[in-house]
Amino acid sequence: MSFSSIPILDLSLARSPETKPQLLADLRHALLEVGFLYIENTGIPPDLVAEVIRLGKAFFDLPEEKKLEVEMKNAKSFLGYNKLGMEITRFKTDWREQIDLSTPHPIPGPNDPLYRNLLAPNLWPDPNALPRFREVYEEYMARMGDMSMEFTSLIAEAIGLPSDAFAQFFDEAQQHKLKIVKYPDLEELGVEGEAQGVGPHKDSMLTSYLLQASHHRGLQVQNAEGQWVDCPPIDGTFVVAIGQGMEALTQGVCQSTTHRVQSPARGTGARFSIPFFQGVSYDATFESMDVPASVKKLRSDILERRGGVRLDDIEFTFIKGAWSRLGEATLMNRIKSHPDVGERWYPEQLKKIREDQAEEAAKFAAKEAASSQTTASSVPAQPQAIQAH
Known part of the structure; x- marks a missing residue:
């Protein structure tokens, strides 16, 4: 049986030799069985988190012309502001407004x-319009970067590797990224029924850390049986998602899990979230590591118990041999997700992507049509491969 809830881990337990073994055991379970978890007592100051949330929400209250001063398509780096509906996941529009830093x-x-x-300065909003925004977010990203490195060390220990096993995949001045996201509710969107805040996907790198900045539900995680499990906001926590890169590096031991965000219900107001994405060197080649056989067997036992099937499975973004460097795959993914930036700065790459997308979309439509004709008693079809971003 697959997971039906998301585990919560207390990182303060890692600071004592008496409690660290239990934390590592719980972390190993979360990595092998779920691929998603909450963490609390991370060492990030609550006052800083509160300011991050306040200023993040305030950004979206700026006049449209002030936000467009830092529009993403103004730079080659895919950093900056994206208007509502400018990003695409799984051939559908994501109804969110955001700024990438x-x-x-x-x-x-x-x-x-x-x-x-992809390595470039940020496009910061006017400090006169939004005082302290840059100062607060630079401090927050620096602290989150340090925390993510510490957590990655715990992941290594949890699966029987040296604590510095992942160090080879990081630059000395490693880039990390962050989004501030607003998901308007269905009333603001003028939509009946449901809408896609962001479509089903897996995060691409090693780990990401989501600060759920409002009370709304909406984040859902897909378990191995294909069911969607709610991941509601919990005060004082971050939600950790294991990325495709981590799964690839650990030979499938650390599970990367499909997730999505549904737009808030009518009349409930906008949902806000602030995900932080731990970076990896763009020069990395993503050679897998030597995970102990005993740990790999734990993972294979889980898959065998489930009949060898993962109904949440999607294609890896970083297939070995498809790209010579991680940066190449990352750039192509960004162009795919943000075609307006591609049109301005990467027209040749975008042309190739659109040719591939047309072929992929035709296959997707055919598979969806076939799936709709399947009877209720049939085995559910495995979800279509998508690109994480």
Whole structure:
């Protein structure tokens, strides 16, 4: 049987040799069985978190012209503001408004690989319009970066690896990214029924850390039986998602899990969330690590118990051999998710993506049509592969 709730781990237990073994055991269970978890007592100051939430919401209250001063399509880096409905997941529009930020980096040189355009300075909103925004978010990203590195070390220990096992995949000045997201409710969208805040996907790198910045439900995680499990806001926690990169590196031991966000119900107001994405070196080649056989057997036993099937499974973004560097795959994924940026800065790559998408969309439509004709007694079809972002 697959999971029906999301586990909560107390990171303060890692600070004592008496309680750390139990934490690592609980973490190993979450990694192998779920791929999603809450963490609490992370060391991130609550006052800082409160300011991050306040200023994040305040950004969306700025006049439209002020937000458009930092519009994403103004830069090659895919950093900046995205208007409502400008991102696509699984061939459908994501009904969210957002700004993407990253830890600071200079503009790349003219002879650098194209994917190094992803390393660039932020497009910060006008400090006169939003005082302290930059200061608060730079501190928050720095602290979250440190915390994510510590948590990755715990992941390594939980699956029988040295605590520094993942260090080889990080740059000395590693870039991490963050989004501030507003999901309007159905009334504001003018939509009846349901709408996609963000479609089913898996995160692409190693780990991500979601701060649910309002009381709304909406985040759902798909278990191995294909059922959607709610992941409601819990004060004082972050939601950790294991990324496709982590699953690839650990030879499938650490499970990356499909998740989605549904738009808030009519009249409930906008949902806000602030996900932080731990970065990985864009020069990495994603060679897998030597996970102990005993841990790999734990994972294979789980799959065998489920009949060898994962109904949440989707295609890895970073298939070994498909790309020479992680940065190449990441850049193509960003172009796919943000075609307006692609049209302005990466027209050749976007043309190739659209050709591939047309073929993929035709296959997807045929599969959806076939699935709709399946009787209720039939085995459910495995979900279509999608691109994480």
